[in-house]
Amino acid sequence: MIQEVPSFNRVALWTLIKREMIRSLKIINQVIWPPVISTLLYVFVFGLALGSRIQTVQGVTYAQFLIPGLIMLQTIDSSYGECSSSVFQGRFMNSIQEMLIAPMSAFEIVFGYVLGSLARAILIAALITVLGAVLVHTWPQNWLLYFGVLCMVSILFSSLGLIFGLMAEKFDHLAVLTTFVITPLTFVGGVFTSAAMLPQVLQRLELVNPIFYTIDAFRRSYTGESFLPPWLSLSVIALLMVVALGIALRMMAIGYKLRT
Amino acid sequence: MSAPAIEIDHLVKRYGDFTAVEDVSLRVAQGEFFGFLGPNGAGKTTTINAIVGLAQPNSGAIRVFGYDNHVEWREARRLIGLAPQEYNFDRYLSIRDVLIFQAGYFGLRGPKVKERADMLLERFGLASKAKDEYTRLSGGMKRRLTLARALIHEPKLVILDEPTAGVDVELRLELWQLLRDLNGDGLTIFLTTHYLEEAEELCKTIAIIREGRIVTQQSTESLIADGARLQDVFLELTRA
Numbered sequence: 001m002i003q004e005v006p007s008f009n010r011v012a013l014w015t016l017i018k019r020e021m022i023r024s025l026k027i028i029n030q031v032i033w034p035p036v037i038s039t040l041l042y043v044f045v046f047g048l049a050l051g052s053r054i055q056t057v058q059g060v061t062y063a064q065f066l067i068p069g070l071i072m073l074q075t076i077d078s079s080y081g082e083c084s085s086s087v088f089q090g091r092f093m094n095s096i097q098e099m100l101i102a103p104m105s106a107f108e109i110v111f112g113y114v115l116g117s118l119a120r121a122i123l124i125a126a127l128i129t130v131l132g133a134v135l136v137h138t139w140p141q142n143w144l145l146y147f148g149v150l151c152m153v154s155i156l157f158s159s160l161g162l163i164f165g166l167m168a169e170k171f172d173h174l175a176v177l178t179t180f181v182i183t184p185l186t187f188v189g190g191v192f193t194s195a196a197m198l199p200q201v202l203q204r205l206e207l208v209n210p211i212f213y214t215i216d217a218f219r220r221s222y223t224g225e226s227f228l229p230p231w232l233s234l235s236v237i238a239l240l241m242v243v244a245l246g247i248a249l250r251m252m253a254i255g256y257k258l259r260t
Numbered sequence: 261m262s263a264p265a266i267e268i269d270h271l272v273k274r275y276g277d278f279t280a281v282e283d284v285s286l287r288v289a290q291g292e293f294f295g296f297l298g299p300n301g302a303g304k305t306t307t308i309n310a311i312v313g314l315a316q317p318n319s320g321a322i323r324v325f326g327y328d329n330h331v332e333w334r335e336a337r338r339l340i341g342l343a344p345q346e347y348n349f350d351r352y353l354s355i356r357d358v359l360i361f362q363a364g365y366f367g368l369r370g371p372k373v374k375e376r377a378d379m380l381l382e383r384f385g386l387a388s389k390a391k392d393e394y395t396r397l398s399g400g401m402k403r404r405l406t407l408a409r410a411l412i413h414e415p416k417l418v419i420l421d422e423p424t425a426g427v428d429v430e431l432r433l434e435l436w437q438l439l440r441d442l443n444g445d446g447l448t449i450f451l452t453t454h455y456l457e458e459a460e461e462l463c464k465t466i467a468i469i470r471e472g473r474i475v476t477q478q479s480t481e482s483l484i485a486d487g488a489r490l491q492d493v494f495l496e497l498t499r500a
Contacts, residue, residue, distance in 0.1 A: 006367060009334070015364025023352045094348035098409075101312045101342050102365035103334035260275065260306075260315045 013108045013115075016099065020116020023086060024123075031082065032124060035074040039128050042070055043135055046192065057194050058223045060138065067132035068219040069191035074128060075121045075150060076186060076211065077178070079157035080164075082117040084174045087165030096258065106252035110162060114245070117158035118151060125150055138222060145221035145230070152237045153214045157182075159244035166248075166256050182211070190215040195227040203227075213237055263326030265290045265417045265448040266311060271320035273306050280306040282472040283320075288450060288465075290325070290416075293443045295463030295480070296452045299498050303472040304452045305345075308419055311450075312342050325416060338366060341410035345422040347402050349394040355405060356381060356390040359412045366413035373412070380408040384438070400431040407438070417448040424458060436462060460490045470498045 024031055047063030057065040090096030099109055133139045140146040160177065168174050189211035195203050206212040206227075217233035220226035226233065252258075266288040273281040281303040288294045298304050309315035311322055313329060313336075322329045322336075329336040349358050359377040363369065381387045384404040389397060394405060403423065410418050423439070424432045432455075439462060443449050453459055459466055460480060467477035475497045476483070484490050 007334075009367045011367045011369050012365045015361055015369070018364075019350070019352070019361055022357075026352050093351065094344075094346060095350045097314065097344065097348050098350065098362055099365050100314060101337060101340070102362075103337045103367060104365055255316065259313070260309065 009102075009104055009108050012099075012102060012104045013112050016104075016109065016112025017116045017119065020082070020086060020113060021119050024082065024116075024120045031078065031120065032127075035078060035124050036127050036131065039070045039074060039131060040135075042066060043131070047136060057197070058219070058225045060223055061136065063136040064132070064138035065194070065219075065223070066192065067128070067136060067138050068222045069215050071125050071128050071132075071150075072153065072211075072215045072218050073186050073191050074124050075154055076157050076182060076214070078124050079117050079121050079154040080161040080178060080182060082120050083113050083158040083161030084165040084168070084177075085161075085171075086116075087113060087162050088168050088171065088174060091165070091257065092171075100255075100258060106249055110159075110245070110249050110252050113162055114155055114158040114248075117161065118154045121150065121154040121158075140221045141224055142221045145217070148234070149214065149218040149221065149237065152234075152241050153218070156214075156237065156241040156244050159241070159248040162248040163244065163251060166251050166258070185209050185211045186215075190219070190227075210236065210240055262290055263323065264288055265292065265325060266294075266450065267321075267323040267326075268307070268311070269321045271307065271310060271322065272318045273303075273310055273315055274318050279472055281310070281317075284469070284472070284474055286467055286474065286477065288417075288448065290448055291443070291446055293439075293449045293462055293464050294451065295459035295466040296450060296469065297456070297459055297466060297494060298452075298469035302469045302498070304469060305421060306472075307469070308342070308421055308450075308452065311419065312340055313337060338413070339416045341413065341415035341418040343406045343410040343418065343420045343423055345425060347394070347406065349402075349405065349409075351393065351395065353393075354391050355386060355394055355397070358394065358405065359409055362409050363412045368413055376414070377412060380411060384408045400427050403427055403431070403435065407435070411442070415447075417450065418442070419450045421452050422454065423451065424453065424455060432458070456490045456494055460484065466490075468494060468497050 043063055043066060047066045054062040129139065164174055164177055189209050195206050213233040213236040216226045216228050217230055217237065220230055264287045266286060268284055268286040271281055271284040284307060296304055306315055310317050311329065313333060324336040325339050327336040350361065353361055356377055359380060360373055363373040381390050384407065386401060386405060389401065394402060397405065407423065424435055439449060451463060463480050466480050466483055468475050483493055
């Protein structure tokens with residue numbers, strides 16, 4: 001069975017992606033259904049009940065306005081959660097050693113985790129997109145923008161998850177970024193409100209919230225309107241994605257907390 | 261002349277101020293059954309980790325079948341199978357998939373991998389548990405699975421870190437026979453163990469490490485010449 005060792009181990013990359021997908025499906029009640037159910041609840045409570053008192057936002061009903069924001073919320077949460085917990089668990093159980101002793105490069109390991117996480121994010125986004133279409137009759141108008149933003153945001157937060165999964169000393173540490181940074185910034189980043197509704201001071205503050213750019217650009221794929229020009233949002237997201245991915249690759253390459 | 265299975269030159273590994281391995285040099289010939297002995301904390305696991313790439317040496321060189329494990333790391337790792345002391349299986353996979361996915365990480369897939377996984381499960385008495393998760397296996401079965409996983413990609417060298425720790429006598433004898441058979445098939449085996457009778461029984465060559473330094477490396481036969489017991493030789497060489 002001994003074969004030539006390729007300079008790019010694509011079989012290993014695919015094996016890790018598949019492993020991450022199996023992991024997601026094994027814990028489906030923990031990682032796939034909760035975001036779908038909570039989206040359903042947001043739509044009923046905020047969109048259909050309270051939202052019926054709001055006329056239109058960006059030319060659509062409030063419930064329709066909510067859907068793209070909720071997809072981003074769940075994409076961010078799922079991507080970070082998948083990578084951070086999978087990497088940390090691998091370190092904790094030492095099962096990550098199976099990859100570390102194999103002919104796998106840092107690139108293959110990082111992309112295996114990130115693309116596995118992206119697959120989960122796409123599945124969740126697809127389920128919520130269907131919910132949006134069925135419940136409030138909204139769907140993306142610009143699929144290229146929809147997938148472009150979805151993929152970049154998922155890769156950005158998967159990379160952050162990987163970084164924190166490598167740095168954490170206990171499970172509790174993984175929650176630090178979500179509790180104190182991601183969740184607050186996501187909620188004030190335009191999931192529930194349009195920046196146009198905010199006073200000017202808060203509008204300026206939104207510009208230092210990176211999550212605002214992700215939601216604003218993604219919502220444009222549904223409504224065709226955005227607060228910021230799309231090139232600006234896409235550039236900010238791409239820049240953050242490249243930086244986070246670069247840090248994750250570097251940490252894996254030096255074997256941060258993996259190789260002594 | 262064929263390259264040694266393992267060739268370590270002046271390996272040094274420090275953790276902060278602590279020197280775990282100090283100027284270790286070793287040669288393990290192809291096809292050899294090599295015993296690497298030493299008390300707890302002597303540097304055995306650090307040396308193994310350096311060979312498989314889990315530890316990054318401060319200085320020195322390691323070649324596996326002639327491949328530098330730092331420069332030609334893909335080729336070197338492809339030839340090594342590691343059976344660590346601790347169970348570190350993927351908890352989300354079935355036992356059969358543990359083997360198939362490990363082969364995948366080594367760049368192998370397809371029907372031949374599945375056939376080999378089934379063959380190994382059969383040979384190691386795990387076929388009936390193929391669809392179970394590893395948590396449902398007994399301690400002895402987990403040991404055998406560790407060994408099967410180390411062999412799935414058909415390595416030329418297997419490194420066994422305490423392969424019989426915590427198993428009963430019957431299983432130990434069974435594992436000994438398996439290891440003898442594998443070595444008989446041409447596999448190079450690098451074994452660490454605290455059971456000196458195990459090393460005496462199986463290994464053709466033994467190296468003893470103490471406080472990070474090799475204190476002897478010679479054939480088992482010459483080490484226990486004149487009726488000496490390996491235990492006495494070991495204690496004499498490893499006492500501070």
